[in-house]
Amino acid sequence: MLKSLLVWATLATALSAQYPDVLYLKFNEGSGRNVINWANTAATPVFESGVGGLWIGGQPGFNGAMDFAALDRLLTGYITNLNTSFTIECWFRVNAPLVVTGTCASGACPLGRLWGDYSGGLSLFRCYLGFYNVGVNHLGGGFNGTYAVPAGQGLRASPANVLDGLWHHAALVFDQTAQTLTSYVDGNLDQQATGVTTGAAPATANFCVGGQQTTADRFNGAIDEFRWWSTPLSQAQIQANMIGELPETQLKARFAADEVSGPAHHVVRFTNYSVTPDPGGITSYFWDFGDGANSTSQNACHIYTVPGAYTVSLTITDAMGTTTQTRTNYINVGPQAMVVGSCGLADLYMAAPPAPLVWFDGFTLLSTNVAAPRGSGFFFGLWPDNFTWTGVSLPASPGDPFHFLNVGNPALYPESPLYFPPGSLPGLVGITLDCVVVYRDAFGILTSFTTVSRVTI
Numbered sequence: 001m002l003k004s005l006l007v008w009a010t011l012a013t014a015l016s017a018q019y020p021d022v023l024y025l026k027f028n029e030g031s032g033r034n035v036i037n038w039a040n041t042a043a044t045p046v047f048e049s050g051v052g053g054l055w056i057g058g059q060p061g062f063n064g065a066m067d068f069a070a071l072d073r074l075l076t077g078y079i080t081n082l083n084t085s086f087t088i089e090c091w092f093r094v095n096a097p098l099v100v101t102g103t104c105a106s107g108a109c110p111l112g113r114l115w116g117d118y119s120g121g122l123s124l125f126r127c128y129l130g131f132y133n134v135g136v137n138h139l140g141g142g143f144n145g146t147y148a149v150p151a152g153q154g155l156r157a158s159p160a161n162v163l164d165g166l167w168h169h170a171a172l173v174f175d176q177t178a179q180t181l182t183s184y185v186d187g188n189l190d191q192q193a194t195g196v197t198t199g200a201a202p203a204t205a206n207f208c209v210g211g212q213q214t215t216a217d218r219f220n221g222a223i224d225e226f227r228w229w230s231t232p233l234s235q236a237q238i239q240a241n242m243i244g245e246l247p248e249t250q251l252k253a254r255f256a257a258d259e260v261s262g263p264a265h266h267v268v269r270f271t272n273y274s275v276t277p278d279p280g281g282i283t284s285y286f287w288d289f290g291d292g293a294n295s296t297s298q299n300a301c302h303i304y305t306v307p308g309a310y311t312v313s314l315t316i317t318d319a320m321g322t323t324t325q326t327r328t329n330y331i332n333v334g335p336q337a338m339v340v341g342s343c344g345l346a347d348l349y350m351a352a353p354p355a356p357l358v359w360f361d362g363f364t365l366l367s368t369n370v371a372a373p374r375g376s377g378f379f380f381g382l383w384p385d386n387f388t389w390t391g392v393s394l395p396a397s398p399g400d401p402f403h404f405l406n407v408g409n410p411a412l413y414p415e416s417p418l419y420f421p422p423g424s425l426p427g428l429v430g431i432t433l434d435c436v437v438v439y440r441d442a443f444g445i446l447t448s449f450t451t452v453s454r455v456t457i
Helices: 002-018 235-241 386-393
Strands: 023-025 054-056 065-067 074-079 086-094 113-119 122-128 168-175 180-185 188-194 206-209 221-229 255-257 261-263 266-272 284-288 300-304 308-318 321-334 339-341 348-351 361-367 403-405 418-420 432-440 446-449 453-456
Touching: 002 235, 023 074, 086 113, 086 235, 113 221, 255 308, 255 321, 261 266, 266 308, 266 321, 266 339, 361 386
Parallel strands: 261 321, 339 453
Antiparallel strands: 023 221, 054 065, 065 221, 074 206, 086 168, 086 221, 113 122, 113 206, 168 180, 180 188, 255 266, 266 300, 284 308, 308 321, 339 348, 348 418, 361 403, 361 432, 432 446, 432 453
């Protein structure tokens, strides 16, 4: 029995040693703008401008990948001074096969930067593709132009061809004790710098994937299986890890929201990404939305009616135990404004801000003409279409969502939210709408109107 326990402990240690302990981005989400960090750290990746990249199929043996296409940078949420050992690796593919020689300035290089850190005007850590540049405070390097500190210890342009439009694997290993910085391309030893130290200006900025330093340096290509260890891995370990996605060996709760901020009443869709190695799967889910409400659904939807910051947690259970992920102050709700939301279940939730003190009637104007930015239209912020004019022409009645009367009843729309429950609007599934509420006085004169809200049902 003791021998079995020792064998199991040894096996578990070997497995855990190969699982990234800082960052692990699989890029398997397939849609939306959420990227999950599967390492057991608090680092939470977000796209810098909220645009995101393009979800694509992964290379053979992998489930998916992210084509950054120079659209956005992913801020990993990991802040490091890079003063200790690490291993960073990923698969990548450039979108425009080419060969670049000489140097190019920031923002002028055709492929951008694969990943890196930037702090206070000092480029501490870079991973370049396709161009050559050297500086005294650079730590990085290994293929087609990446470098180490201090000056004179840099890894020069690699002879490996990684600009052919095919998938390649790159790994960069810094061993603090040995003072070596070693690069590997496709599992093969690429270059090694010795006597490497961390330099005089530690980085403190948010580590980026799919770009680095400026928004002009976004990577024009795809990335998959980005991993970061706080230890220096050997070449054999890198070769063993690069052949596929790393297996999950423990129950992990993971979730993300579609919109983490917005005005009250803020409608939020929560997607569960949790995993378990148990063949029986996850047997229960418990969501705590931070405002006293909860849910036991696998994926959840919740409406936050009061402004504030809310901590959300998801607790999951399988046959072996229970675990929880908590995201502190994850949902931020602002003052009440016009909100049209949906949980994506052929449902619709409409809530208007407080009405003006004096009003007689009003309209909820809807438009499917949403090609332009929200609120940029010339008709109360809408771009009119036949739906807009139809709403204006309807007769008024108390609580009617399209043309309503003020009868002093706070239980009626627009003074009370209007909810079409799941399954109520099957014909509108997938449709995107812009919405605004307009108020008039008894003489038919416009008194006020709300901001524009946009929803996809």
